[in-house]
Amino acid sequence: MTQPLKIALAGLGTVGAGVIKLLGENAALIERRAGRPIEIIAVSARDRTRDRGVDLSRFAWVDDAGELSHRDDVDAVVELIGGSDGPALTIARAALTNGKAFVTANKAMIAHHGLELAATAEKTGAALKYEAAVAGGIPVIKGLREGAAANEIGHVYGILNGTCNYILTAMEEAGRDFADVLAEAQALGYAEADPSFDIDGVDAAHKLSILASLAFGTTIDFDAVAITGIRHIIAADIAEAAALGFRVRLVGFGEAGPKGLFQRVHPCLVPIGHPLAHVVGSLNAVVAEGNYVGRLIFQGRGAGEGPTASAVVADLVDIARGEYGPAFAMPVASLARLAPAPAGERNGRAYLRFTVADRPGVLAEITAAMRDAGVSIESLIQRGAAADGSVLLVMVTHECPESSVTDALARLQGSQSLIGKPMLMHILDV
Amino acid sequence: MTQPLKIALAGLGTVGAGVIKLLGENAALIERRAGRPIEIIAVSARDRTRDRGVDLSRFAWVDDAGELSHRDDVDAVVELIGGSDGPALTIARAALTNGKAFVTANKAMIAHHGLELAATAEKTGAALKYEAAVAGGIPVIKGLREGAAANEIGHVYGILNGTCNYILTAMEEAGRDFADVLAEAQALGYAEADPSFDIDGVDAAHKLSILASLAFGTTIDFDAVAITGIRHIIAADIAEAAALGFRVRLVGFGEAGPKGLFQRVHPCLVPIGHPLAHVVGSLNAVVAEGNYVGRLIFQGRGAGEGPTASAVVADLVDIARGEYGPAFAMPVASLARLAPAPAGERNGRAYLRFTVADRPGVLAEITAAMRDAGVSIESLIQRGAAADGSVLLVMVTHECPESSVTDALARLQGSQSLIGKPMLMHILDV
Numbered sequence: 001m002t003q004p005l006k007i008a009l010a011g012l013g014t015v016g017a018g019v020i021k022l023l024g025e026n027a028a029l030i031e032r033r034a035g036r037p038i039e040i041i042a043v044s045a046r047d048r049t050r051d052r053g054v055d056l057s058r059f060a061w062v063d064d065a066g067e068l069s070h071r072d073d074v075d076a077v078v079e080l081i082g083g084s085d086g087p088a089l090t091i092a093r094a095a096l097t098n099g100k101a102f103v104t105a106n107k108a109m110i111a112h113h114g115l116e117l118a119a120t121a122e123k124t125g126a127a128l129k130y131e132a133a134v135a136g137g138i139p140v141i142k143g144l145r146e147g148a149a150a151n152e153i154g155h156v157y158g159i160l161n162g163t164c165n166y167i168l169t170a171m172e173e174a175g176r177d178f179a180d181v182l183a184e185a186q187a188l189g190y191a192e193a194d195p196s197f198d199i200d201g202v203d204a205a206h207k208l209s210i211l212a213s214l215a216f217g218t219t220i221d222f223d224a225v226a227i228t229g230i231r232h233i234i235a236a237d238i239a240e241a242a243a244l245g246f247r248v249r250l251v252g253f254g255e256a257g258p259k260g261l262f263q264r265v266h267p268c269l270v271p272i273g274h275p276l277a278h279v280v281g282s283l284n285a286v287v288a289e290g291n292y293v294g295r296l297i298f299q300g301r302g303a304g305e306g307p308t309a310s311a312v313v314a315d316l317v318d319i320a321r322g323e324y325g326p327a328f329a330m331p332v333a334s335l336a337r338l339a340p341a342p343a344g345e346r347n348g349r350a351y352l353r354f355t356v357a358d359r360p361g362v363l364a365e366i367t368a369a370m371r372d373a374g375v376s377i378e379s380l381i382q383r384g385a386a387a388d389g390s391v392l393l394v395m396v397t398h399e400c401p402e403s404s405v406t407d408a409l410a411r412l413q414g415s416q417s418l419i420g421k422p423m424l425m426h427i428l429d430v
Numbered sequence: 431m432t433q434p435l436k437i438a439l440a441g442l443g444t445v446g447a448g449v450i451k452l453l454g455e456n457a458a459l460i461e462r463r464a465g466r467p468i469e470i471i472a473v474s475a476r477d478r479t480r481d482r483g484v485d486l487s488r489f490a491w492v493d494d495a496g497e498l499s500h501r502d503d504v505d506a507v508v509e510l511i512g513g514s515d516g517p518a519l520t521i522a523r524a525a526l527t528n529g530k531a532f533v534t535a536n537k538a539m540i541a542h543h544g545l546e547l548a549a550t551a552e553k554t555g556a557a558l559k560y561e562a563a564v565a566g567g568i569p570v571i572k573g574l575r576e577g578a579a580a581n582e583i584g585h586v587y588g589i590l591n592g593t594c595n596y597i598l599t600a601m602e603e604a605g606r607d608f609a610d611v612l613a614e615a616q617a618l619g620y621a622e623a624d625p626s627f628d629i630d631g632v633d634a635a636h637k638l639s640i641l642a643s644l645a646f647g648t649t650i651d652f653d654a655v656a657i658t659g660i661r662h663i664i665a666a667d668i669a670e671a672a673a674l675g676f677r678v679r680l681v682g683f684g685e686a687g688p689k690g691l692f693q694r695v696h697p698c699l700v701p702i703g704h705p706l707a708h709v710v711g712s713l714n715a716v717v718a719e720g721n722y723v724g725r726l727i728f729q730g731r732g733a734g735e736g737p738t739a740s741a742v743v744a745d746l747v748d749i750a751r752g753e754y755g756p757a758f759a760m761p762v763a764s765l766a767r768l769a770p771a772p773a774g775e776r777n778g779r780a781y782l783r784f785t786v787a788d789r790p791g792v793l794a795e796i797t798a799a800m801r802d803a804g805v806s807i808e809s810l811i812q813r814g815a816a817a818d819g820s821v822l823l824v825m826v827t828h829e830c831p832e833s834s835v836t837d838a839l840a841r842l843q844g845s846q847s848l849i850g851k852p853m854l855m856h857i858l859d860v
Binding site: 025026030033139292307310313317322 | 578740764
């Protein structure tokens with residue numbers, strides 16, 4: 001075991017550079033913990049000349065990242081290129097087929113091709129590890145795969161996208177509007193130039209589908225995740241939610257039960273007493289509720305150079321120690337295939353915000369639609385007319401089937417009383 | 431790998447019964463996750479006749495728990511007897527010497543004899559696992575040993591005793607006094623009849639010494655933990671702390687640096703914005719700050735049948751999977767021996783509460799002692815005379831060496847102005 005673990009790095013962006021720095025700075029400690037050194041042998045990236053703030057001269061440079069999976073001097077390939085298909089997938093398949101350990105931070109690829117890759121890894125006995133793919137530096141893959149392994153897990157949920165949480169908490173603190181905060185986040189580098197993957201919930205959905213597989217022992221079913229992003233949240237939603245005792249968070253939520261597998265990413269109202277209400281800025285947090293352990297919470301930094309590199313190297317340490325097994329906690333053939341559970345049969349409370357015309361009968365029309373759909377109202381706030389003459393009407397329903405709320409909104413569709421689309425957010429009731 | 435993992439259980443108290451229930455109820459799931467069944471073969475406890483709510487007839491009953499470690503049909507021994515020495519230690523030594531895996535929830539034994547046991551495990555290649563010994567169901571041993579393995583950890587700290595946290599948050603909510611809440615907690619079964627191990631901080635210190643070893647790669651040094659319990663906290667401390675923006679928590683805190691290893695369990699003031707301030711009731715939480723991952727937080731239920739059984743069985747799943755290695759993350763010989771770091775050189779803010787006589791010159795005497803010791807006062811609250819004529823004086827100091835605060839208190843020792851001993855609590859500044 002004193003032979004070093006020899007690795008190749010594909011992709012030298014922020015995280016790749018972070019892995020190089022970490023393996024250098026913490027080398028002595030890692031060798032003690034891993035039982036042997038972890039050494040980078042070869043690297044590959046698109047642009048050889050770019051200054052990444054790290055010395056690459058010690059490593060073999062390979063122009064075609066695909067070659068890394070075929071080198072005899074490499075034990076483990078670390079893929080930090082990204083993208084669900086393309087070069088990342090080619091490298092993954094080749095590494096695992098060749099019996100090399102494979103470590104990735106690529107949530108999109110794992111969400112779409114994780115089972116195929118795990119099946120290959122099983123065949124060749126190679127390690128497939130992806131701690132960095134979900135919640136950055138937080139060891140939540142390990143927490144579910146191993147730490148909570150004794151439990152039947154009822155639901156798993158959390159704040160899985162730091163960009164969205166940064167935006168929502170900035171809106172909360174400053175009473176600012178979404179577009180305004182997004183622009184600032186982009187300027188500061190907290191949000192991508194094309195922020196769609198983050199703010200429309202796709203990134204969180206990738207992560208949720210991976211967590212659900214681990215928590216419930218089911219196959220990954222990314223396509224079954226219902227996804228709503230945070231684009232349509234206005235400052236007033238956050239203010240009114242606060243007045244009612246809630247904070248708004250983008251939550252990925254998974255639940256397995258007799259009705260199947262339910263997976264949803266959506267902005268929802270979190271009661272102020274719930275731990276997720278206190279997760280601020282770009283932090284991530286994952287909650288798992290097990291039938292013996294109760295509620296477990298993992299919190300930390302979900303992205304960025306240091307935390308992501310930390311998770312990648314933790315995977316490498318596991319590999320160096322020989323402490324790894326099936327990527328999804330059990331052989332792929334043992335994972336259950338659950339049908340998607342319909343949202344409509346779920347019971348819960350909902351937040352609704354209407355912008356309405358300031359004229360007689362509007363409130364009666366809306367409340368009648370609620371009544372006719374069987375939705376009972378727990379609280380209602382009406383704020384006097386704005387400069388443009390519109391009125392804000394916010395309500396929280398009593399617990400009822402989600403289909404009833406959908407029904408009530410359908411009854412109001414096309415109503416002349418409504419200005420713009422109503423906003424619906426569910427309330428986190430676990 | 432389809433051979434079952436055959437285990438023997440020593441100790442059938444609450445946790446032992448929980449392990450039996452869990453292995454029964456979640457058997458199918460555990461077999462999928464572990465890759466093979468986990469089967470109890472034999473059990474042992476003091477009283478065979480006691481009704482534990484579980485069917486023991488399927489297992490061999492052994493009167494002398496010591497025999498379990500010598501049975502040929504047993505792969506792993508689970509020790510749930512407790513106590514740092516005595517039968518627990520005998521069983522542990524025998525199991526590991528015989529090459530059997532050994533799982534325990536026994537924090538006292540690990541704190542005192544963990545290194546010896548780990549050395550034996552290394553010799554025979556046996557697994558030594560103790561996830562349940564720290565923070566109950568929270569996978570924090572795994573989180574530090576593996577999840578954060580890539581990091582140099584600056585400090586590790588947390589709320590490690592659920593009984594104390596229950597008492598402190600009950601005092602906080604109801605403004606009640608310590609003795610009153612303790613009596614209630616005992617009546618409800620949340621505190622032991624002899625609560626000393628919990629409320630005097632010894633239990634938390636056992637856990638802290640284990641966490642420190644994992645976090646810093648150092649030998650366990652329980653004797654070097656400075657321990658202060660929560661007996662001397664009065665309702666007014668909690669109320670005044672709240673008025674100043676703090677909550678009082680019993681925190682186990684460890685730090686490794688050039689001055690050595692610093693370990694302390696003490697009630698301290700946690701700023702309201704710090705995540706530990708929101709850990710309420712009997713919950714536990716552990717924070718680790720790594721040089722790459724940043725701040726990681728693990729939270730959940732730190733004791734009780736279900737959570738502790740969850741952690742014990744997680745260890746068994748690791749063993750069944752063959753995913754285990756050195757108990758303290760590295761061979762015992764690789765653990766560093768750090769000298770204890772002196773508290774006095776630490777810088778920080780402090781909370782001081784004096785009960786004083788209501789007469790001229792008292793405030794001058796106390797503030798002069800502060801000045802002469804070089805302690806500068808950030809906030810001061812004086813509450814008018816109580817029925818007995820005493821006055822409450824509470825202050826928070828600016829950051830200064832702890833030795834200066836100690837010096838100030840020494841200067842006031844024997845003063846006729848003070849009624850009773852002053853209360854000193856440090857402020858959590860990380």
